[in-house]
Amino acid sequence: MKRYNLIIAAALLSFFMNLTTGCSDFLDKEPDDQLTLEMVFADKVRTEDWLASVYSSIPSPMWGYFKDEGYNIMGDDITIPQDWSPYGWANVYAYTTANWSPISSWNPNYWVELPKRIRTGLVFLENVRVIPNIGLTEAYVEQMKNEVRFLIAYYYSLLIELYGPIPFTPGVIFPVDAPTSELMTPQVPYDEIVDWIDKELKEVSTKLPAVYPSNNDWGRATSVMALAIRANTLLYAASPLFNGNPDLKDWKNSDGESLFSANADPQKWKKAADAYKELVTAAEAAGYGLYYEYNTDGTIDPFMSCYNMSLKRFSDGNKEIIFGKPYNTDVNWWQAHHLPKGIGGNAAMGTTQELVDAFFMKNGIAPITGYNEDGSPIINPESGYVEKGFSTAVESRHTKWPGGGSTSLADKTTGMSPVTLDGTYNMYCNREPRFYVSVIFNEAWLGVANRRVNFLQGGQDTDMTFDSPQNGYNVRKGVSLDINPKENKYTYQPGILYRMADAYLGYAEALNESLDEPNDEVYLYVNKIRERAGIPNLKTGLGKEQMRAAIQQERRVEFNCEGVRFNDVRRWKLGEKYLNNKLYGMNHDGSVKNDDVNDPKAFYKRKFYKGRYFNKRMYLWPVPQTQMDINPKLRQAPGY
Numbered sequence: 001m002k003r004y005n006l007i008i009a010a011a012l013l014s015f016f017m018n019l020t021t022g023c024s025d026f027l028d029k030e031p032d033d034q035l036t037l038e039m040v041f042a043d044k045v046r047t048e049d050w051l052a053s054v055y056s057s058i059p060s061p062m063w064g065y066f067k068d069e070g071y072n073i074m075g076d077d078i079t080i081p082q083d084w085s086p087y088g089w090a091n092v093y094a095y096t097t098a099n100w101s102p103i104s105s106w107n108p109n110y111w112v113e114l115p116k117r118i119r120t121g122l123v124f125l126e127n128v129r130v131i132p133n134i135g136l137t138e139a140y141v142e143q144m145k146n147e148v149r150f151l152i153a154y155y156y157s158l159l160i161e162l163y164g165p166i167p168f169t170p171g172v173i174f175p176v177d178a179p180t181s182e183l184m185t186p187q188v189p190y191d192e193i194v195d196w197i198d199k200e201l202k203e204v205s206t207k208l209p210a211v212y213p214s215n216n217d218w219g220r221a222t223s224v225m226a227l228a229i230r231a232n233t234l235l236y237a238a239s240p241l242f243n244g245n246p247d248l249k250d251w252k253n254s255d256g257e258s259l260f261s262a263n264a265d266p267q268k269w270k271k272a273a274d275a276y277k278e279l280v281t282a283a284e285a286a287g288y289g290l291y292y293e294y295n296t297d298g299t300i301d302p303f304m305s306c307y308n309m310s311l312k313r314f315s316d317g318n319k320e321i322i323f324g325k326p327y328n329t330d331v332n333w334w335q336a337h338h339l340p341k342g343i344g345g346n347a348a349m350g351t352t353q354e355l356v357d358a359f360f361m362k363n364g365i366a367p368i369t370g371y372n373e374d375g376s377p378i379i380n381p382e383s384g385y386v387e388k389g390f391s392t393a394v395e396s397r398h399t400k401w402p403g404g405g406s407t408s409l410a411d412k413t414t415g416m417s418p419v420t421l422d423g424t425y426n427m428y429c430n431r432e433p434r435f436y437v438s439v440i441f442n443e444a445w446l447g448v449a450n451r452r453v454n455f456l457q458g459g460q461d462t463d464m465t466f467d468s469p470q471n472g473y474n475v476r477k478g479v480s481l482d483i484n485p486k487e488n489k490y491t492y493q494p495g496i497l498y499r500m501a502d503a504y505l506g507y508a509e510a511l512n513e514s515l516d517e518p519n520d521e522v523y524l525y526v527n528k529i530r531e532r533a534g535i536p537n538l539k540t541g542l543g544k545e546q547m548r549a550a551i552q553q554e555r556r557v558e559f560n561c562e563g564v565r566f567n568d569v570r571r572w573k574l575g576e577k578y579l580n581n582k583l584y585g586m587n588h589d590g591s592v593k594n595d596d597v598n599d600p601k602a603f604y605k606r607k608f609y610k611g612r613y614f615n616k617r618m619y620l621w622p623v624p625q626t627q628m629d630i631n632p633k634l635r636q637a638p639g640y
Contacts, residue, residue, distance in 0.1 A: 065563030075566030302534025471585020
């Protein structure tokens, strides 16, 4: 195989398609598509333009995770109506109906697009050079090369996260005139790719800064980002989907090699735990940590901490963000899609009832342990949860959070502010802080309109069309209380791809799985998350399986509506449990404030919303049929 080092005219056609940029100066450039490689890499601005193009396939945790990658909709955190399908949501919605095959469209098309970006990076590594007099110093060039190495490894991690084994020829740039036989490469065993990513990101982490001195460089690759993606990749490799999965044991490539080991390797959990320990140690040493805000008496304010964790910039002190994207397209439109109709929101995007049920009570105990055949909840009697009836008084807690009621109800002397108002359905009372900063429920306070939310038919925030909450909820997570689409009031916010909470819970999970019983360190890192969330520590004496369930529940709540849940369910191999069931919600047709199950007009009753379908082949993305037709050495994922 030869190395490609010719003119760029043909290559630029694909290299710079769909260029999206970051917020620092060099990421805001557009390249000239009629340049040679010699011309590009003899100029600092054009060199940085090329680097920006390598960054451009980092997914957006906003529109990307909602509409393009679609992880929030494909999971069980958020639902959209089928009627949205013609407006750009068809691919995402199709997954929820198990209409998923090698001919399915998927907007990001990682199988095709990420190799293009990897190739762009390899061309950069081959051609970038030191020219001190124009600012391309040896140190700067070395830094950029290590950024590109990080990005290449990251893109490979995204590919194997979805597809498992892929064709893998690291460092090779096929010439544009290579014979067909040379271009047709088979898939490589999954573990070989994981091992390469592990070693590459470990080495790159020793060469990149942990934090850049200039805020303008925030979003560029760091040593901590490299350690985070490394640990995350090893966590996936240790998880049931990829570690001894019997459904994948017979999958071989065209050379007859098994693409997965038939036997689970418990040492993979130990390897992941070690990588997470290294990540946590390095991140904390560099100043990263959970984001906190405090009450006037110095206690943690869990409402404000969990609320602003999603909104504050790294430069504003939000050192929880390990991997962020400074610039995310159409952020205003994304924010509007979460919010009620009465303030100009798009309204039909809502959290699932199942997510509402997953949040803990304020005492830290889960209220719902499962569901009966008729969809009714199995209530945990230890939790204190009450589903029926309505509150008779305002519930206030020690917080500065203004989202629970009019500021006139806050007591500045005691520091108590309303969380729910009198007349709130009991299902929503006495819940943990993360619930209130994540979910918009009926009669929640809508501060920008100075009123309560009204999802009852005839109210301001709903109607009988699909552009209204189909199951009684909208999404609050990650959206400022100040956003008001009707008045065109929006605010900037960073996109967060990976944060310190993920490092802590990833470490706790991997460590628990590598031990016979959970030790104090497992408890420590789970309880860090619970403390910030304002709920009590886990009870002691949990066994390994009990701790596993506790960590899975904690991840469900902590990362709700962030695009994490979908891939967690996949790697745990729990799709049949969570993604193949009936979805319920409040009564969309209800126009009366009561919870009488026999009253067809009652809003507050659990009602079947829609079916959700999943087939076990869908744990992995299929190789696109167009690529199967091109390359006869590819072997399709099992079940497709």
